[in-house]
Amino acid sequence: MSTAKPINVYSIPELNQTLDEALPSIFARLNYERSYALLDTKLYIGYSIAVVAGLSFFLDKKFERSEIILYQKLLVGAYVVLSLMFWYFTRFVEKGTVYTGKNRDTKEEIYVKTKFEKNEPLYLVGLIQKKKGNSSRKDLKTKLEVNKVFNESGYLQNEVLFKWFSEQLNVLATKKNI
Incomplete structure (x- = not known):
């Protein structure tokens, strides 16, 4: 074949x-039955990053800068933490794994x-x-x-x-x- x-x-x-x-x-x-646990975790972290960025954009468009400065600082901090988690996960947990499965x-x-x-x-x-x-x-x-x-x-x-x-x-x- x-x-x-x-x-x-x-x-x-x-x-x-x-x-x-x-x-x-x-x-x-x-x-072996394919397992998607690593991929799902990577997607959850990535979607969380997108939600934080979207929320930051939404707040920026709807409110004045002086009203949301504290929230923007928190969102930027969350974005940095999630980005570091994503980097750590791909670099040290996933480490080039292309297939996972369970017998x-x-x-x-x-x-x-x-x-x-x-x-x-x-x-x-x-x-x-x-x-x-x-x-x-x-x-x-x-x-x-x-x-x-x-x-x-x-x-x-x-x-x-x-x-x-x-x-x-x-x-x-x-x-x-x-």
Whole structure:
């Protein structure tokens, strides 16, 4: 099985986007249900920033400056705090996670982080597996040569990618807990 359209396999952004977009279907076949907790948290913080900015604009348009100066100072403070929360969340909590899911059977959580470095066609994948209700954690960092999952025409071979991730999860299962 391959994607509907070919991509330019010499374009790192296209490779990254195509491979990241394939993760939900790959992990669904591996019995993982996608979790949106990280994305929801990021959205809540972002919407809160927008509400604070909108409220500040509304107060500025409806009232005189002398009437709202204290409220504007509070809103600017809230905006700064929320912006710092957003920065901290994306930098230290989310840390490049592109997929999170929970195994339907074992209740394990999986976190997948991906990136390309130095414009090389190596898909760097970090897998983190956590057991629910337990502090045990397993990490695996691995590399995928993209020419193994794309054919010469630029089509993604989903079956090969599925097999590769399945093998990586088997390696992760044999690792000891951290």
